Each structure stands twice: as C-alpha cells, then as structure tokens.
Amino acid sequence: MPSMPKHHRQNLKKITGIAAVITVTAAVFAFLPMPYTLYTQPNDGLLTPGDMISEQIPLEQCVTGDFADVTGIDLLLATYGRTNSNLNYVEIFTLQNDPKNVLFKQEFSSPMVRDNDFFSINFPAIESAGRLCFFLESYEATPQNGITYWMNSQSQPVLKLRSTKPLYKAVEKIHDASRFDLPIWLVIALCLLYISATVTAIFFIWHETNHVPKTALPHPRRTRKK
C-alpha cells in the first residue's frame, strides 16, 4: 500500500489537532463544574464578633428561599487570633415541615479554622424549598479554647450559600451578574475562546518534539568526514 504523501500527512495532522481542540473545549464547556455564590447574607454596616460557640451557646441560622442544588455553606469564622484545639459539630437541615429533617452532619476540628476567613462546609447537592438551616456547636469550648463568628448589623452570622453548576450554566449566571453589558452570545464566545486557547497551549506544549527547526540542520551533502 503506498504511503500517504507528506503534505497530506501534515494536513491530516492539522485537522486532527483542530478536531481534538474543539472536542476538548466542548467537553470542558459542557461538564466542568463551577462553584458560584447562590446567596449572600446581607452584610451592610460594620461587622461585629458573635459569642464564642459552645455546647451551651450553639450557632443556629436559617435562610429562607428557593435554592436549587446548594452544595456548600461558607461561614465567616474567627479564632481570636490563636490556635484552638477543640472539636466542632455542624448539622445541615431543612424546616419545610415541622420535624427537623437533617440532611448532613459533620465534625471538624478547630485548627482547621482560619482566623477571620470563610470556612467552607461542603455537602451533596440539596434542593432547598423553604428554609435551609444549619446548627453549629463546639465541644469542650472554654474561654481559652474556642472559635467564634462574625455578625452583620442585623446580628446574623455572615454566610454564603454555594452551588456548583456545569460551566455552560455558570456562564449564564456570570452574564446576568456582570456590569459589562455584552450580549450572552459574546460572553459564551469569549469563554469558548479562553478554553480553546488554554487547550491549544497544552497541545502545543506536548506536540512539539524537536526544538531545533529543521532549517537549521546542516545539509547532508555538505556534511563530510575529514
């Protein structure tokens, strides 16, 4: 079987490369999970520290609203500028009907908490229709060993609800939230351009095998042994 001419091989290579870039770009756009903020507790005014969290004074808060696919809560916690060693317990539950429906529970140790930073509690996606609540208590908390939280001017803990969506859905949300008034098709085009640029860069890095241009090689006829 005669081998394919060189320029055909090169064309085929190019077409394969372009097809691969398009395929990977489409896959990333369709499936890449993107976290984004569903809800932020009102945070006007000066924030103040809450009480130290303990078994006697746990922190409990509910957020009302229809939230689809909540995958995490970020709580603004603080450590009093020290490293604490006690254990904490968190529970996520809904109050749609009267009995408490616990959806998720977890323990975490205080050394995991960073001072004045959001602490993320991640859980499987929850469809929240009505009230989504959390309960946080701290075992063996003492004035020398315990964590606290920041409150807004309405004395509510500062928190954010997060969700995770495929990139193509997150782009819609980005478009809605952006202050730049670009049409949605253009935002999608920019996103696709960005992904394809990244994919092309990776292909380019791994495709190149010979770093020396062929033109630089000495002509075989001129290479003579002395």
Add this chain to the structure above:
Amino acid sequence: MSTVSQTKKINNWIWLIIAIFFAKELFWAYLTPPWQAPDEIPHYGYVETLFYEQVFPVLGKTVLSERVQSMSPVETAAFQPADPAQSGYQPSGALNWIAQHPPLYYLALQPIYAFLPHENPLTGIFILRIVSILMGCVTLFYAYKTLKLLLPENEAGGAGKNAAAGAVQKAVIVGMAFLPMFSSISSLVNNDNLVFMLAAMLIWLSAKNFDRNDAKGSFKMGILLGLLALTKGTALPLFLSIFLVEVIKHLRMKKSLRYFLTHFAIIFGTAALIGGWWYGRNIALYGAFLPEIGSLAAENPELLRTYPELVKIFPEAGGIIALPNATLWDFFITKRFFWEYYQNIWGAFGQFFFRLFTWQYFVIIGLTLASLCGYLKLTIQKSKAGAALKNHRETFKKILSWNGWPMLLPLLAVGAALTYELFNVYRERGFLGALQGRYLFSALLPFMYFFVRGLEHITPKKHQPLVMKLLMTFFVVNGFVTLMYRVIPEFY
C-alpha cells in the same frame, strides 16, 4: 541561509502564544468587574482629568468626576480635600489618590478616550482594558526577542549546539503569559502595563547593545528610560540597572573613560530631558522627589484626613483599598483578594501558592539566587576556559564576558529597591505589607528567565525536555485553575 538571518527570524510559535494570550485576556477583562482592580477608579479618573481639564492632576486637590464616582461600588465621598473650595470642584468630589503618578500612560490613552462614549464609563473601561491587553502582547513579543538574543537556537556552526534553547524560550514566554498576576494586571486599566512594556523593550535594547559601540542604541535607551520615568516611579530602579550594565560593558570592551562617559551622557542626558521635568514638578509642588500618599497624609492630616485612620484600621491594605467608609466586609473580601493577587509576591504564582505570605518573599529570592549561583557555576565549569579559572584575571574576564548581565542587573536593581522599601515601611509603620508583587514585574522577564534556567540546570540533561514541558503545563493549568476557581467565585 546565514546564521544572522536565522537568528533574526521570528518563530511562528510566538505568534500562537500571543494569540492565545490575547484570547484569554479578553475573558479576564470581562470577568473582572469594573473598578475591582488596583486603583482602577482613579486611573480612569486621571484620563478624564487630562481630557477635560487639560492639566496634570495635583495630589490632594484633583478630584474624581461625579460620573466616575457614581459608577463605582466604592464609597469615595469621604476621601475629599480638606478645603474643597480650593480645588474648584464640587465639595462632594473624592480625591484622586493616584494623582502623583507621571502622566505618560494617561496621555497615551487620550486619542482612544476621545472616541469613547464618555457618558458610560463602563464601555470606556472595557475598551481601555483591551489597550492594556495589547501592551501585554508587546511585552511578550519583546521578551521573546530578548530571549532570542541571549539563547539563539541556531548558533554559528550549525544546528544542535543549543537544542534546549527553544524549550527554555517557550517555557519563559508561556510562564509569563499564564502567570495569574500578569494576566490580571494586563487585563485592567493600570499604568503598570506601560511600565512592563517599556521595561521589556529596554531590557531587549540593552541586551542588543551589550556588545556594540552604538551611539544610536544609547540614544534609544535614553528615550526608553525617559519614557519609563514618565510612566511610574516604580520604574526608576531600571536607571540603576542600565548604569551597571554600561559599566560592565565598558570594562569588557576596554574603551577609554571618555568614550564611556559620552555614552553615559547620551543615555542619562536623554532620559533626564524626557522625564526629568516631572520630578522637578514633584519637588516644586510637594517638596519631594517621589510623593507618596501615605507620607503626605502623615505629614498633613488635614490634606487627607481620612488616610491615617484607614492605614490604622487596614494596615496591610494601605493604599490599595483606599476606602474610608469600608466595612469590615470590604476588608475581608477585597483585602484578601487584592493582597493575594496584587501585593503578595507569591500571589504572582496563583492558585497553588496563594496561602503564602510576605515572609516567603525572602524564600523565593533566596531560591532564585541559589538557582542563579548554580547556573553561573555550571556555566563557567562547562566552558572551555574552565581550566583557566584558577587565574583571577581569567575569572574576571570570564565573568565579564557572560551575556546574562542585561538580564540579571534589572532583577537585582528592582529586587533591591523593593527590599529597601519593604524594610523602610517596616521601620516606619511596623508591618511588612508594603511589598507589592506587581512592582517586581518590570523585571518579570529576568525573574522568569532565571527561574526556568535554574530549574533547567538542576535537572539531569536527559530529563530536561520533559521537565520543561511539565513546567509549561503547570503554568497553563495554574492560570486556568486560578481564573476558574479563585477569581470567578470571588466576583460571582
């Protein structure tokens, strides 16, 4: 084909990387909400002032327009002059807190600004961001040209002599193009972009002229230095680096002192003619060569009466988030993000390093210097003259003959200036928060160059191609992950 023409030939891959950079920067520019960038409000206000007032702004007097303030999510009204009547503006006007910056960047934007819809600054800010992206593209192009000079792929004598040069060139350029801090700044309105661009051109020119007696080249360098001085005060350490490059050039070329002084006069005389007047104006207006908003506020609390309180409350944020009415919320959200991406040197390296803080600056400088020493040692050992290095004169000659000086000296000069500033602020205010990673980026190319070359030299030769590919992949993935999982969740 002659060697010279091969050296001058521009490889296609640089156009590909520049195209990729441009495409990804457009998305960065869209994703970063307007004004959510270091001082983007006053930078835009500076352009407006020049256009409408046709005078250079004065720190402590020039205020932002109502239009810009109304578009800003930041409450700036309290940041106003002690005596608004003197400024000739409405009393509610907030001060432009970057009015001390030299004007070149804002002058360069005037022709574009003239065609923008002024009633809607959001469109204007997006278009001006695209101009920044183009400046980033030029920076990458000149970085590539410098690398071609220092690491020619086809040295005299044929192919294969420096086969790894192409890989190093690509790794450095890809590293620069995908560095999150560079990506971010390049997609925003900020005079740093012009500094990066002119600095890249200057380093290329000084490398090109390193072996030449070229009065024209010296004149061009003087022009670039003058333009840099007219762009931002953070570019001034490059004067020191060019001075040192010229001294080394003089020593290795063994020309007369008169000859050296002539070139020295051409470079620095031209630079002084172009940029000197601005610093004269500074002394006349503020009594300082480089006025700084914090020190002005400390000396004259009436002038900027909110600033000392701001610094007291947000010591690390300092002048970056000059929000007099900032809530603690602003502090936690904006400060942390800004700190990581625009101030902290490690923030430059993006998502995988963003937990690290200022003291690690010393670690990275130490590592870079260690890589550099290893690199120099290996280079000298490998050379044919290695055996003769016991002779001190030969050693000195060998060190002078190294073509990397135009790369090393800007890095050292900028690094030394930043370190000095770091300690200065620590002495005055008691914290290490003054180091802004982006200020190092006038020496970004040398920084990345020595980082990559250091890594290359500590890697066994047979593994070098793989390590370079892995390094480039890391840079690309790091840029992607940083945007997707750090920047987007921050704003959306």
